[in-house]
Amino acid sequence: MRRPRFWNLCCRTVGAMPTLVVGMCVLRKCLPHAHDKRGHGTRRRSRLLILGVCTLLPLLASAAIAVERFPPPDFSDHILPSITTPPSRPEVWEYVDLAVLAVGLGLASWLAIMKHSRRGLFALGLASLLWLGFVRQGCICPIGAIQNVSLSLFDSQHAIPWTAAAVFALPLLFTLFFGRTFCAAVCPLGAVQELVAVRPINVPNWLDQALGVLAYVYLGAGVTFAATGAAFVICRYDPFVGFFRHSASVNMLILGGCFLVGGMFVGRPYCRYLCPYGAILGLLSKASKWHAKIPPDDCIQCRLCEDACPYGAIREPTAAQPAAVRRRGRRRLALLLAVCPVLIVAGFWLGRQLETPLARVHPLVRQAERVYQEQTGEVQGTTDASDAFRNTGRPAGELYAEAARLRGTFRQAGGWFGAWVGLVVSVKLIYLSLRRRRTDYQPDRATCVSCGRCFWYCPCEHAPRPS
Numbered sequence: 001m002r003r004p005r006f007w008n009l010c011c012r013t014v015g016a017m018p019t020l021v022v023g024m025c026v027l028r029k030c031l032p033h034a035h036d037k038r039g040h041g042t043r044r045r046s047r048l049l050i051l052g053v054c055t056l057l058p059l060l061a062s063a064a065i066a067v068e069r070f071p072p073p074d075f076s077d078h079i080l081p082s083i084t085t086p087p088s089r090p091e092v093w094e095y096v097d098l099a100v101l102a103v104g105l106g107l108a109s110w111l112a113i114m115k116h117s118r119r120g121l122f123a124l125g126l127a128s129l130l131w132l133g134f135v136r137q138g139c140i141c142p143i144g145a146i147q148n149v150s151l152s153l154f155d156s157q158h159a160i161p162w163t164a165a166a167v168f169a170l171p172l173l174f175t176l177f178f179g180r181t182f183c184a185a186v187c188p189l190g191a192v193q194e195l196v197a198v199r200p201i202n203v204p205n206w207l208d209q210a211l212g213v214l215a216y217v218y219l220g221a222g223v224t225f226a227a228t229g230a231a232f233v234i235c236r237y238d239p240f241v242g243f244f245r246h247s248a249s250v251n252m253l254i255l256g257g258c259f260l261v262g263g264m265f266v267g268r269p270y271c272r273y274l275c276p277y278g279a280i281l282g283l284l285s286k287a288s289k290w291h292a293k294i295p296p297d298d299c300i301q302c303r304l305c306e307d308a309c310p311y312g313a314i315r316e317p318t319a320a321q322p323a324a325v326r327r328r329g330r331r332r333l334a335l336l337l338a339v340c341p342v343l344i345v346a347g348f349w350l351g352r353q354l355e356t357p358l359a360r361v362h363p364l365v366r367q368a369e370r371v372y373q374e375q376t377g378e379v380q381g382t383t384d385a386s387d388a389f390r391n392t393g394r395p396a397g398e399l400y401a402e403a404a405r406l407r408g409t410f411r412q413a414g415g416w417f418g419a420w421v422g423l424v425v426s427v428k429l430i431y432l433s434l435r436r437r438r439t440d441y442q443p444d445r446a447t448c449v450s451c452g453r454c455f456w457y458c459p460c461e462h463a464p465r466p467s
Helices: 005-030 042-065 092-115 118-135 142-154 162-178 181-185 188-196 205-211 213-227 241-245 250-263 269-273 276-285 304-308 323-353 355-359 363-375 384-392 396-433 453-457
Strands: none
Touching (some): 092 118, 092 181, 118 188, 142 162, 142 213, 162 276, 181 188, 181 276, 188 269, 205 213, 213 269, 213 276, 213 396, 250 269, 304 453, 323 396, 355 396, 363 384, 363 396
16 A cells, blocks of 8 residues: 655655754865965855755755655555665766766865865865766666676676776775775765864774774675675665665664764764775775875974864874884784784685575575475465565575575575674784874874865964965
8 A cells, every 4th residue: 555645745854854963064164264364265154054045945845755756656565666776767877877986076175185175175075966876876886796796707697887897896996096985975975974073072093993993894795795696785785875866764764864963973884884896995094095195294283183084094103112022913913914814714714604694695596495484384374585486486495406406505605704804804803903103193094084084183284375
């Protein structure tokens, strides 16, 4: 039965609440800051304030009061499925989206590396949120393209469009040259979290490093389920795409709302601790040719950049260590190198034991289990999936054989997933045991998203340059 119009209105209103939160944060950031004693940019912020009001209020109004203008017929025995993907668009828009992505990456790299412009990155992030987020409904997504690439690599029958492959590869290419400028102001998921970060606090380093492992584990899970054809879990559990499309389950709306509320106090929680694409970008950013950095000749070590960074990406100078401490560090490193193969093998074995719960993610395995339970009388009644199988006229033995084959596939995939988790944990422990020498403040290339906050607070950036 079709849901009542009042229920649709309530769901759309709940979906519009994050838009209101983002709008309030935008207006707050556009107002003059109390610590800005130079008085510069007040008129520019006022104009940006008016632009933000004129832009966000129509979005909020349309999301809150929009209902079906022409409601579908009321079928008493049919449940209308919710739309999970935006309708298809002409092919020309794929080229437009790719061009917009390339221009955005180039502009973000120029603003971060050359201009050191926090205002420019903030404005570009707002534009990316409006276009790639609300207008394009988050559909041009390098994050979700991880799954398309994984499925095409492991399934020869799946062909990935070249535009989707380009959307996946283009931010990676820019990261190799300019660091994580995609995260700075192009990704709509990062932009919406950047806008709500009004009172960020510093997460303790031990907790930040521990939670950072989750993104690599999530990356392994996303690749595993996509490669086996089970599910695209990265897209299914995207916490913000439901807001962009104004259509999501209540649970996903609550999850996205929790990320936005938490993002007011912890800078970009999804980007830092869960985003699988961010995990890849962090690795590539370590080898970037150019990156936003603190010039050592101009740095007066006032620590304002370290205090302003909500992501813990500023590394302070290190002090000389006694010889005894260095020897203990080398012994600890040797022990971790010896333990690394043990963790990988243990992870491989444990992953193979997860064959059953991993296989149940695949809809065909769940269908086979349900048909078997109905045949043996373990459950009463039928489901849509079991009725659909019986309507095909296929024997149940074929379904059981296909499910058994998938279980074997997931046994192997689970082993490699467990080995990946063991490798991630080992590399993280080895990374933390390494001692690096720094004589000045430097951004950590893996965690720095080139947001420009350090430029905003750095007094050397605002000092007059000699002519």
